[in-house]
Amino acid sequence: MIVNKLIIKNYRNFKEAEADLNDSLNIFIGENGQGKTNLMESIYIASIGRTFRLNSESELINFSENKSSLEIHLTKNNYKIKIEIQLEKNKKKQVFINGVKLDKTSEMIGILNNVIFTPDDMKIIKGSPVERRRFINIDISQIKPKYKYLLNKYKRVTTERNMLLKNYHTRCENKDIIGIWNDYLVNTGTEITLYRNEYINKLKKYSTDIYFSLTGKRERLDISYYSNIGPVTDREEVKKLFYEKIKKNFTNEVLRGVSLYGPHKDDLIIKINDKECKYFGSQGQQRSAILALKLAEIEIIREEAGEYPILLLDDVLSELDNKRKTYLIEHIKGMQTIITSTDDYELNSLTKDFNKKLFYINEGKISSILD
Ligand SMILES: Nc1ncnc2c1ncn2[C@@H]1O[C@H](COP(=O)(O)OP(=O)(O)OP(=O)(O)O)[C@@H](O)[C@H]1O
Ligand SMILES: [Mg+2]
Structure with missing residues (x-):
């Protein structure tokens, strides 16, 4: 193109x-x-x-x-x-x-x-997990049309579920319908988690090699996916862990009035030579890490879109x-x-x-x- x-x-x-x-x-x-x-x-x-x-x-x-x-x-x-x-x-x-x-x-x-690289992208490393989720979301949306639909659906599900949690003790009908919203949360959340896991694995594969060459084979970049549901393996296992989490922490969720588990809490962990880049990376190392991620993104789009x-x-x-x-x-x-x-x-x-x-x-x- x-x-x-x-x-x-x-x-x-x-x-x-x-x-x-x-x-x-x-x-x-x-x-x-x-x-x-x-x-x-x-x-x-x-x-x-x-x-x-x-x-x-x-x-x-x-x-x-x-x-x-x-x-x-x-x-x-x-x-x-x-x-x-x-x-x-x-x-x-x-x-x-x-x-x-x-x-x-x-x-x-x-x-x-497109893949865009601007000085502002430093916030992917320095910013909060929201910035890293945004980066991942935009990337996956470009190559997987269904992903954007899932994100919108998940947002609606968490908003609705949070309302139910907030009024759980005051509206008795909430007790009857929370189960349905738990299912929505787990089903949609699991699909998002699987898409992210697949994408981050590819990003890791390409960016590690790129960063190694970029630094004259002196430094290692390692990125990984953090999900508060637990380790991400296959669909059934993720669903099982997800249900276990919300069952175990349900009282806390009702107390706080918010959904505490799921991909809205995800993060991308970026390490250089085993140290977290956000806290220990120099300015130049942080820039290079972003550069490696962007160049890796190019390779993934080429692989997916041909x-x-x-x-x-x-x-x-x-x-x-x-x-x-x-x-x-x-x-x-x-x-x-x-x-x-x-x-x-x-x-x-x-x-x-x-x-x-x-x-x-x-x-x-x-x-x-x-x-
Ligand atoms: N809606 C708008 N209408 C008119 N001018 C605008 C509008 N939005 C932004 N600008 C102006 O556009 C100008 C150019 O912005 P831009 O960010 O593209 O500059 P730049 O060439 O990238 O500069 P830099 O080298 O500082 O990054 C700015 O002065 C900004 O105020
Ligand atoms: Mg500019």
């Missing part, structure tokens, strides 16, 4: 902008605050239908406008595909694929696969030492990549022998410099 063209209208600080992309490397240079991350975000939205930043949809529309649109032209298995996204203040976003309006945004997932995703590297090179920069640049050869940076000198010398296209971004305007 190759992204050929972007047309951006009234999106963030872009009024009208267009870019014809090269099928390998595309470098976007711009000073701070000119629109580099906004550009990355526009491609990301065409991939999964929402932003990676903490904005509401209407905040994506240019401050002085009411409507915005994004058009992404891509080639996939020799077919031309046009993804269009229309945003309008106080209205639901509309997505069109080759002119046909989608009923649900989730239907667009899987058309344009083609490489587009790689979005937002201003991350400056954060890596020379060896790691070179490793990253060598690693992305052959993948369609968009890199942003404030400095063209270093990027140009690192990618001397690449087939590439260079753009400048200035005050939301894109200009192509050379082919």
Whole structure:
């Protein structure tokens, strides 16, 4: 899959902008605050239908406008595909694929696969388990359409079950129906747990090798899945453990009025040389661990979708030492990549022998410099 063209209208600080992309490397240079991350975000939205930043949809529309649109032209298995996204203040976003309006945004997932790496991704290591679950959820959703459905269902189940737990002693009918909600919780929660376990095992397989090479065979990265249900094996065993947990801790759940066990409490444990990276990793080691996870993600998407995703590297090179920069640049050869940076000198010398296209971004305007 190759992204050929972007047309951006009234999106963030872009009024009208267009870019014809090269099928390998595309470098976007711009000073701070000119629109580099906004550009990355526009491609990301065409991939999964929402932003990676903490904005509401209407905040994506240019401050002085009411409507915005994004058009992404891509080639996939020799077919031309046009993804269009229309945003309008106080209205639901509309997505069109080759002119046909989608009923649900989730239907667009899987058309344009992407892996994005931004300085903000450090929160995957430094942040709370919520950040790591978010990372895992977005990744799995891109390759397993059913997963997103399960997550939404699980959220509804826990909300409903928590209500029942809160009013357990005051509403006697709750005693009759809690069993049904326990079944929903265990059944949906088990499926999510199994999807995560499978994904994390793959992530572990690829990221360990990548990190080992990245550090010149000096350091070992080890990631593992933490579930408060217990060790994850097969479906029946997970269900059995899950039922045991909620049975044993039911009084406590009623007392607290919340569901205490299940994938909403999961975490991803990231260790370097057997020490937890969050607490003992240096800044550079933490960055490298994220880089290894992102590069592993690329391999998983290639394995699942049969083609490489587009790689979005937002201003991350400056954060890596020379060896790691070179490793990253060598690693992305052959993948369609968009890199942003404030400095063209270093990027140009690192990618001397690449087939590439260079753009400048200035005050939301894109200009192509050379082919
Ligand atoms: N809805 C909006 N309408 C107009 N401008 C916006 C909107 N949302 C954000 N901006 C502006 O877009 C500008 C560019 O933001 P962006 O994050 O893309 O910069 P950048 O080039 O990535 O900068 P840096 O190098 O600092 O990361 C910012 O000044 C921001 O205020
Ligand atoms: Mg930026």
